Amino acid sequence: MRYRVLLRSVQRRLDPGETVEMVAFMWRRHRLMPLYALAAFVALVGIASAVGFETWISRVAIGMAAAAIAANATTDYRALAQTSRGIVFLRASKIRQYAVEFSERLEADVTITRTGGTMLANDWIIGSQQFTVAKSSEAAMSAIAVGSTAGRS
Numbered sequence: 001m002r003y004r005v006l007l008r009s010v011q012r013r014l015d016p017g018e019t020v021e022m023v024a025f026m027w028r029r030h031r032l033m034p035l036y037a038l039a040a041f042v043a044l045v046g047i048a049s050a051v052g053f054e055t056w057i058s059r060v061a062i063g064m065a066a067a068a069i070a071a072n073a074t075t076d077y078r079a080l081a082q083t084s085r086g087i088v089f090l091r092a093s094k095i096r097q098y099a100v101e102f103s104e105r106l107e108a109d110v111t112i113t114r115t116g117g118t119m120l121a122n123d124w125i126i127g128s129q130q131f132t133v134a135k136s137s138e139a140a141m142s143a144i145a146v147g148s149t150a151g152r153s
Helices: 002-012 033-051 056-073 135-150
Strands: 020-029 075-083 086-092 099-105 112-117 121-126 129-134
Touching: 002 020, 002 075, 002 099, 020 135, 033 056, 056 075, 075 099, 075 135, 112 129, 112 135, 121 135, 129 135
Parallel strands: none
Antiparallel strands: 020 075, 020 129, 075 086, 086 099, 112 121, 121 129
């Protein structure tokens, strides 16, 4: 279901007559994200203490919520789509898997390579940028990478 929503959202942002063949959802974190999250955590624990939250569990819960918000705010979500006219990048929603804005059309000879990962996600380098791709988008990402390689042969 999410994949179909993502496909439709990408299709709405393409040129007339251009169709989506496959799409992958990905993200990358700002290099200072852990520092921002820690700062938000410490600040909100301090504020919670100052305004009268007496139990540490409440203070820590508020701090963790602030850290989660800071981490989400410093994350760049994207959709990479293979279309009938090539590969495109789109900005995506921070809330759910939904393309919100056309970003750029990639060159035909762009390099897309997998660099590693975990059981839940893999890291990919697209051009010079590194992104994390969830396993749910892994098949589409692999197909897009193969398609970009085939375009150079």
